[in-house]
Amino acid sequence: MTMRLAPPSPDQFTSRLRSPAVAARVGLWLGICFGTCFVTGLISHYAQLPDQPIPFPTSPSWGYRLTQGLHVVTGTAAIPLLLVKLWSVLPKLFEGLPLRDVRALVLTGLERASIAVLVASAIFQLATGLANAAQWYPWSAFSFRTTHYAIAWVAIGALVVHVAVKLPVIRDVLTSDIDATSRDRATAATDTPGVLSRRALVRTTFAAAAVTALATAGSTVPWLRRVSVFAVRTGEGPGGVPINKSARAARVEESATSADWRLEVVVDGSTAASLSYDDLRAMPQHTADLPIACVEGWSAQGTWSGVRLVDLLASAGAPADRDVAVTSLQESGPYRRTTLPANFAADPRTLLALDLSGEPLALDHGYPCRLIAPDRPGVLQTKWLSRLEVST
Amino acid sequence: MKPTPRKAMRLALGAVGLLVGIYGAVLLLTRQDPRQWLEVAIWFGVGVLAHDVVLSGLLIGVCLLGGRFLPPPWRAPATIALVVWGTLTVATVPVLTRAGARADNATLLDRPYAATWWAMTGIVVVLVAVAGLVRSRRSHEEG
Numbered sequence: 001m002t003m004r005l006a007p008p009s010p011d012q013f014t015s016r017l018r019s020p021a022v023a024a025r026v027g028l029w030l031g032i033c034f035g036t037c038f039v040t041g042l043i044s045h046y047a048q049l050p051d052q053p054i055p056f057p058t059s060p061s062w063g064y065r066l067t068q069g070l071h072v073v074t075g076t077a078a079i080p081l082l083l084v085k086l087w088s089v090l091p092k093l094f095e096g097l098p099l100r101d102v103r104a105l106v107l108t109g110l111e112r113a114s115i116a117v118l119v120a121s122a123i124f125q126l127a128t129g130l131a132n133a134a135q136w137y138p139w140s141a142f143s144f145r146t147t148h149y150a151i152a153w154v155a156i157g158a159l160v161v162h163v164a165v166k167l168p169v170i171r172d173v174l175t176s177d178i179d180a181t182s183r184d185r186a187t188a189a190t191d192t193p194g195v196l197s198r199r200a201l202v203r204t205t206f207a208a209a210a211v212t213a214l215a216t217a218g219s220t221v222p223w224l225r226r227v228s229v230f231a232v233r234t235g236e237g238p239g240g241v242p243i244n245k246s247a248r249a250a251r252v253e254e255s256a257t258s259a260d261w262r263l264e265v266v267v268d269g270s271t272a273a274s275l276s277y278d279d280l281r282a283m284p285q286h287t288a289d290l291p292i293a294c295v296e297g298w299s300a301q302g303t304w305s306g307v308r309l310v311d312l313l314a315s316a317g318a319p320a321d322r323d324v325a326v327t328s329l330q331e332s333g334p335y336r337r338t339t340l341p342a343n344f345a346a347d348p349r350t351l352l353a354l355d356l357s358g359e360p361l362a363l364d365h366g367y368p369c370r371l372i373a374p375d376r377p378g379v380l381q382t383k384w385l386s387r388l389e390v391s392t
Numbered sequence: 393m394k395p396t397p398r399k400a401m402r403l404a405l406g407a408v409g410l411l412v413g414i415y416g417a418v419l420l421l422t423r424q425d426p427r428q429w430l431e432v433a434i435w436f437g438v439g440v441l442a443h444d445v446v447l448s449g450l451l452i453g454v455c456l457l458g459g460r461f462l463p464p465p466w467r468a469p470a471t472i473a474l475v476v477w478g479t480l481t482v483a484t485v486p487v488l489t490r491a492g493a494r495a496d497n498a499t500l501l502d503r504p505y506a507a508t509w510w511a512m513t514g515i516v517v518v519l520v521a522v523a524g525l526v527r528s529r530r531s532h533e534e535g
Contacts (some may be wrong), residue, residue, distance in 0.1 A: 027448075079479060080475070083447075086478070092449055117413065121436070123439035123443055124432075124435055130486055134487055140431065142432050147420065147432055151416060153413065154420070156413075157410065158409065159417070161406050164405035194466070195468060195474070204472045205475060208479045216484075231502070233500060233501075234503055247492070308397055333503045336463065
């Protein structure tokens with residue numbers, strides 16, 4: 001007997017579960033998850049732009065927390081949906097090409113190419129997103145943010161093309177009984193005794209998506225913390241808030257704890273104020289309940305106290321309606337120097353925080369002083385402040 | 393021949409999708425350099441192979457074995473368990489490997505993921521066994 005290794009032919013897949021009826025029902029929810037990820041991803045990308053044609057709003061303060069939490073939760077829930085969707089259409093991978101008919105060959109080839117792009121970009125988005133949410137960066141050359149953003153457009157474009165191609169089949173199977181066979185492959189005729197019905201498979205898939213979401217969403221939904229046994233974070237941390245980047249990783253341990261630390265306020269290129277920690281403590285203190293909401297999808301509500309940015313700018317003689325360049329003690333990194341848009345600078349909830357939960361900031365939370373503003377991505381809530389610059 | 397409204401709508405939808413996808417490709421090509429394109433291409437290829445060959449091949453093997461060795465009353469519980477347990481396992485690879493853990497950050501990856509996964513796997517096996525035995529007995533009584 002000889003063994004021959006060859007790709008299977010579609011005829012060898014005889015299960016009735018691998019059908020358009022299952023693919024369309026799972027695919028509909030997969031499309032909803034991808035659409036949600038796309039829209040919330042655009043919001044997150046826009047919120048991080050240094051120059052925004054329309055300013056990102058400061059209210060509601062939990063807006064970014066909601067959209068980015070949704071982004072990561074729907075992306076995670078899409079993993080079971082994508083795996084079952086691809087399983088249900090696997091026989092199509094092995095279909096032959098109509099080599100004799102040039103027109104059909106071109107059309108089939110184009111459709112296959114669009115499917116290849118869709119599958120590859122969908123797997124890419126979920127894999128890179130999932131890794132990033134766990135702060136795992138197994139790539140070395142490409143930039144996660146730029147690439148995840150660009151491929152999102154590729155994936156959504158390929159998805160829209162796929163829906164356009166398949167629309168008659170989708171409409172047909174979604175409006176028919178799930179067990180209707182008119183759209184099945186001719187060879188998909190076997191019901192293995194004891195195996196699930198189509199309806200049960202679809203329900204199991206939705207349950208798997210729900211379980212996956214619940215098992216991980218506790219990083220951003222506090223009341224799910226006990227259920228979310230696979231969440232990247234328990235939500236614990238100094239002052240009840242987790243840490244993304246430690247002082248050691250940012251290499252600020254020495255500069256942030258130095259007695260010489262000053263917060264410089266620079267107006268039109270000249271230093272208008274140079275404030276010590278005690279100077280900041282001596283100014284009127286205010287408290288705000290604001291979330292830290294990270295791009296990685298975790299978030300936590302904190303009670304922050306410190307000096308209002310508007311008060312500080314006014315005392316330094318700077319106008320309140322200008323963008324503020326915010327610099328950290330960090331010596332490198334893309335977020336060392338960022339721009340706080342004018343509407344955030346003018347919001348009375350925006351603080352130069354000295355305390356979290358009634359205690360001085362932990363070094364890893366940005367001691368001596370950090371920025372905290374409403375409705376802002378966590379990476380832009382600059383820690384270990386060293387300088388604020390305003391141009392009139 | 394004039395296309396029907398439905399066909400025209402599909403063509404328009406397809407054209408929109410094509411433009412959106414091309415925009416994404418242009419973003420990638422203009423904002424990353426060739427070394428970065430190459431790494432993205434490798435990730436595309438590895439992702440598709442990991443699914444289409446490794447995972448799908450594994451699953452076909454598991455289903456063949458299940459079809460041969462599992463009595464019919466055991467198959468539905470085993471399939472449900474495989475879908476939920478298997479997809480959850482894929483989705484938890486980054487926390488199970490703890491690849492992003494850092495010695496200087498105790499608030500990251502701060503749960504006993506591997507122990508939880510083993511416990512979950514044990515519970516799933518027990519549930520399938522209980523469901524299989526109950527269904528076997530029931531079909532035996534009915535048969």
